[in-house]
Amino acid sequence: EIEEGNISRFFSYIFGSFETLAQNKNLHFNVHQNYRSLAAKFDADKLEKITTNLLSNAFKFTPTNGRVEVNIEYTPKDTTIDVVLTVSDNGIGIDSQRLPRIFDRFYQVDDTSHRNYEGTGIGLALVKELVEILKGKISVESEVNKGTTFRVAFTLAASQQKNGSTEPIFETTHTEMAISMLLPEEGVHDQNLAPTDEQPVLLIVEDNPDLRLYLRKIFETQYQVMEANDGQQGVEMALQIVPDMVITDLMMPRLDGFGVCERLKTDVRTSHIPVVLLTAKATLTDRLEGLGLGADEYLQKPFNKEELLIRVKNLLQQRNLLREKFSLRSAALPSAPAVGNEVSQQLDNQFIERIRSVIEAHLSESNFDVEGLCKELKISRTNLHRKLKALTGTSATEFIRKIRLQRAAQLAQKETMTVSEIAYQVGFESLSYFSKSFQEEFGMLPSEYGRLVE
Known part of the structure; x- marks a missing residue:
């Protein structure tokens, strides 16, 4: 949806939202726009998502006392405005061999089982898609241990609105959500851990906030969704809330997906819970290890949303069959449940x-x-x-x-x-x-x- 307003002020709203995060992470955050006020016609929702995801990525991969810089150059013409948005950081950087794949969904910059940095999730993939919708171009330069720079070039229609006229109030809900996910102690821990019986409870164990949000959006209309940002927290939450289903990533800090599966399946309090493993590591050895530890499903990233929904639904239906086998109307207990190792x-x-x-x-x-x-x-x-x-x-x-x-x-x-x-x-x-x-x-x-x- 195209809006008409002050494009410089719109970007200032977004940048201002990241100031607190910069202070929280002890990062130097510098912003520059060559126009303080400039009227234009623009898609606020798409531009917010592009900017927020690029900044989130920069903040995510820049260590304490690092630097994140944003520069926007406007070139007004008769009826259009050329815009170049540049987001730079001096973070961990990206190896040249991995650089071509960073716009792939769920790509892991660090692919070790106990990685220190989560992947780009759907953030950069979404940015690329949105930039193309706006008929723009995105490029990236990076060097390991020196930093990364993203440049987005696009053109806006100029507006006849006077710069001093009344401005609309821009909604920046996506920015606020992204920032809350970059503060996991506030975003993940403050959950209502008292699930009801109205809907099945689904626990998502995933260290990548983008993917957690994506999974939540898939399931939140049919399930009560709880979130954990690593394997250790996932096990602790599972023991506390005893969910109906666990979806866990394989590669996570502190405790990986194999460890989550093993702990849940060997504890009497959680042994009945179906576990779905999501991973980019899909070798036969990995699959056999996961299934051997009691995983009920093993899906490779990038996964199909409809397939994941159906597999989770089928596992819960199997659990309902298990309930019938354990029904107290029968005189004897079944010799074995319907699912599980x-x-x-x-x-x-x-x-x-x-x-x-x-x-x-x-x-x-x-x-x-x-x-x-x-x-x-x-x-x-x-x-x-x-x-x-x-x-x-x-x-x-x-x-x-x-x-x-x-x-x-x-x-x-x-x-x-x-x-x-x-x-x-x-x-x-x-x-x-x-x-x-x-x-x-x-x-x-x-x-x-x-x-x-x-």
Whole structure:
């Protein structure tokens, strides 16, 4: 959408937003425009995204006490204005062999498993696409350990609007979002870690803020999206919130995707969670290692958005089938869940069996509740709820009640006890509530159940 206004002031809004970030990162940030006021017609949204992504990249790859400089040269003509935007830094630079690929989506400047700098994500790829839409050109020069310079040249239509006339208020939401992602301690940690059961909870573990944002946009309409900016934080958050699904990058600082997968799949609290590994490393050895550690899916970057959506949906459907297999309506537990590797299968079975044995040991105690169960299991109420919900589709309170009623059905079938005796035996103090609960569960009164089963 083309707007008419002061192009110099528009860019000043964007540059001003980065001042705080520069102070926060102890960077020298210098800006120069050869016109302080110049009326033009321009696409504010596209220019904001181009400028913000170039600056974000410069700030991202420039170490503390480094320098980032922006220069804009305007050349007004009769009906047009030629513009050259230059963004320079003295950061880590880019090797000449890698330089031709930096506009590829998800390209990693540092491709080690525990890299110190994340990749260019979708930022530079988006910049190139937007510059071409504006019929402009973008070029880059870089030298390792000396820095990088981007130049964007494009032409704007001149405006007849007087420079001193009323200016529109420009929205710079993309800039604000980009800056918040460059401050991960504020952008990722301040999340509401109390997910509800209204939508599946998806945890994205990715150190590249551009890719985190891209993944969030893909899933946020159908899932509750949580974010972690490296593998270690991802594991900590998974143990805290017990998500329904984890999508993790492979190459990350502190703990890589293999480590994330191994820790989640070997911890009883998280062993049931499907894990999707995203990586540019797609050798057979890497895939086998990931799958061997329990990864449920392994997708190569750049991935197809629709394929990722379908794979995540299918994994959650498989998890729903697993719930049915763990249904307490069947007398015996399944020998193995529908998905997951052998270790996680065993952990899930052991977890359910452990819960059942604890509840059965306290069956006649009417005051034995979720708090008592959590204490016996040494697990938080939230973790117990999320794990049980994932495996059985029931809450902890419902699970305890189902175990009581299942045992009541077995006693009713023997016909050696009265209904009142059965009720007290399985921890119900109210006979009317017991009969009502039994009928809701089995479709008949306990007095009728034994005769019908026979």
